[in-house]
Amino acid sequence: MDILVYGTINSVALALYALGFALVYGVSRLPNFAHGALYVLSGFITWSALNTLGLPYPLAILLALLATAVIGAVIYQFVLIRVRGMEISEIIASYAIALAILEGIRYVGFRGMTYTLPVFLEGRTTIGGVMVDYHRLLVVAIGAALFAGLWAFTRFTRVGLALRGMAQDERAAMMLGIDSDLMAVVAMALGSALAALAAILLLPLGNIVVESGYNVLILAIAVCIVGGIGSWFGAVIAAFIIGFAQILTVVYLGTHFQMMVALLAIILTLILKPSGLFGQQKELEERV
Amino acid sequence: MLEASGLMVFYENMLALNNVALRCGEDEIVGVFGANSAGKSTLMYALSGIMLDVEKKERMAGGERITLAGEVRYRGRDIMNLKASKRARLGIVLCPERRRLFKESTVLENLKIGAYLATAAQAKETLAYVFKIFPALEKLKTRLSGFLSGGEQQMLAIGRALMAQPKILLLDEPLLGLSPLMQAMLMRAVREIRDERRIAIIVTEQYARPVMPIVDYAFILENGSAVLEGVRDDLMDNPDVKAAYFGV
Numbered sequence: 022m023d024i025l026v027y028g029t030i031n032s033v034a035l036a037l038y039a040l041g042f043a044l045v046y047g048v049s050r051l052p053n054f055a056h057g058a059l060y061v062l063s064g065f066i067t068w069s070a071l072n073t074l075g076l077p078y079p080l081a082i083l084l085a086l087l088a089t090a091v092i093g094a095v096i097y098q099f100v101l102i103r104v105r106g107m108e109i110s111e112i113i114a115s116y117a118i119a120l121a122i123l124e125g126i127r128y129v130g131f132r133g134m135t136y137t138l139p140v141f142l143e144g145r146t147t148i149g150g151v152m153v154d155y156h157r158l159l160v161v162a163i164g165a166a167l168f169a170g171l172w173a174f175t176r177f178t179r180v181g182l183a184l185r186g187m188a189q190d191e192r193a194a195m196m197l198g199i200d201s202d203l204m205a206v207v208a209m210a211l212g213s214a215l216a217a218l219a220a221i222l223l224l225p226l227g228n229i230v231v232e233s234g235y236n237v238l239i240l241a242i243a244v245c246i247v248g249g250i251g252s253w254f255g256a257v258i259a260a261f262i263i264g265f266a267q268i269l270t271v272v273y274l275g276t277h278f279q280m281m282v283a284l285l286a287i288i289l290t291l292i293l294k295p296s297g298l299f300g301q302q303k304e305l306e307e308r309v
Numbered sequence: 310m311l312e313a314s315g316l317m318v319f320y321e322n323m324l325a326l327n328n329v330a331l332r333c334g335e336d337e338i339v340g341v342f343g344a345n346s347a348g349k350s351t352l353m354y355a356l357s358g359i360m361l362d363v364e365k366k367e368r369m370a371g372g373e374r375i376t377l378a379g380e381v382r383y384r385g386r387d388i389m390n391l392k393a394s395k396r397a398r399l400g401i402v403l404c405p406e407r408r409r410l411f412k413e414s415t416v417l418e419n420l421k422i423g424a425y426l427a428t429a430a431q432a433k434e435t436l437a438y439v440f441k442i443f444p445a446l447e448k449l450k451t452r453l454s455g456f457l458s459g460g461e462q463q464m465l466a467i468g469r470a471l472m473a474q475p476k477i478l479l480l481d482e483p484l485l486g487l488s489p490l491m492q493a494m495l496m497r498a499v500r501e502i503r504d505e506r507r508i509a510i511i512v513t514e515q516y517a518r519p520v521m522p523i524v525d526y527a528f529i530l531e532n533g534s535a536v537l538e539g540v541r542d543d544l545m546d547n548p549d550v551k552a553a554y555f556g557v
Contacts, residue, residue: 192405
């Protein structure tokens with residue numbers, strides 16, 4: 022029962038990490054290595070809005086979401102658009118931005134374990150004999166609502182449909198009047214906002230530390246590779262596979278093996294099925 | 310309505326389009342015929358603006374150097390430097406070779422994505438129209454478009470292009486790989502679209518016979534140059550054309 026409850030929570034957390042990354046990659050084929058940095062950055066924006074500006078919590082959250090979305094869009098519009106289509110340069114440029122953001126945060130003085138966000142709801146309950154705090158349940162509920170919302174967004178709204186069209190065939194989308202540069206910016210803003218949302222939901226469970234930016238990035242990449250890069254549905258399934266695998270190793274092997282699971286999953290996927298569980302990476306197969 | 314003159318496209322030093330002039334009037338169906346590699350798709354890419362994107366991507370990736378020259382005018386306005394999405398907004402919509410459907414989306418979703426430029430009312434009206442001229446699509450609404458037959462895919466590609474509210478529709482090899490029966494049915498539908506919706510249409514094809522009956526005016530491309538042009542009946546009587554494009 023422990024495994025079931027905490028496995029689910031952990032899986033939803035992983036899916037939240039990965040969703041923004043998968044969205045950006047799916048739409049504009051951009052591996053956004055600044056994803057983890059945006060995650061940490063939005064955590065510190067929320068913290069600063071709460072403690073330095075003294076805003077109420079909901080307002081601070083809203084500010085962090087908007088600010089991160091704008092920062093993501095700006096990063097794309099002024100830096101990444103120049104190396105569009107060159108995979109290696111995209112990785113180097115976005116990773117450089119990640120380093121600049123994370124080390125910049127460290128430089129400004131946000132160091133150590135002292136920064137925390139308050140949980141949304143105090144208190145705890147028991148499910149089948151397992152103690153769970155309300156905030157973790159809320160994470161699962163909001164996560165599920167978010168997946169459903171995103172599913173509906175990409176099926177029933179004009180922009181969502183355009184994003185899906187572009188993800189499948191950029192040029193065909195252009196022929197129908199969809200502006201691919203604009204959509205790439207929208208995707209990046211949305212992906213950054215998703216990173217911020219993940220941060221706001223998950224950071225109250227621990228400390229805001231700069232190092233977690235790198236971990237979040239690795240976990241997001243692991244989930245996307247296992248799920249099939251570019252497939253949102255695959256990412257959610259992969260999050261559950263890795264999430265439960267992590268909890269199982271924690272229970273039976275030890276906490277320090279947790280990070281290894283994600284890396285092992287990347288290696289195994291690349292050996293057994295390079296396109297991932299639900300990947301449509303046909304170019305890769307053709308090239309081999 | 311759409312007019313190109315002195316259109317040149319180079320891939321590195323290879324001349325893909327050489328000084329091509331072409332025009333299409335309001336409510337006209339214009340045919341462009343030519344063999345493989347005569348430059349038909351390059352012409353369609355140049356007219357629709359996709360060529361600018363090809364050129365940009367190649368340049369950024371350090372690939373082939375593509376050079377474009379000449380003039381494309383739409384209702385008197387020079388659109389040579391307008392990107393594809395802007396041209397689509399003006400009403401120039403390309404229905405590309407090999408259809409390029411959104412294969413992981415259903416038939417209905419393909420049409421909905423196509424309606425990006427349409428207002429809600431236009432989308433609803435055009436959807437009903439697409440299902441009227443292609444009743445087969447309505448039955449296949451929830452099927453993934455990758456699972457359709459070639460003919461059904463082509464109907465969907467044309468339908469999707471119509472959803473974008475074109476004023477001039479560019480059809481690039483719509484009959485590729487289809488049965489004669491399906492070809493005839495599609496050509497009837499294309500004529501119907503022109504008659505009922507007052508859309509100008511440029512259609513390219515390798516083999517002229519199934520398309521010739523519906524065109525008003527035709528151009529023949531050879532090695533990137535427009536070597537012959539004329540109204541339909543003149544071209545059909547031309548012995549060279551007969552030999553090359555009708556298999557007589």
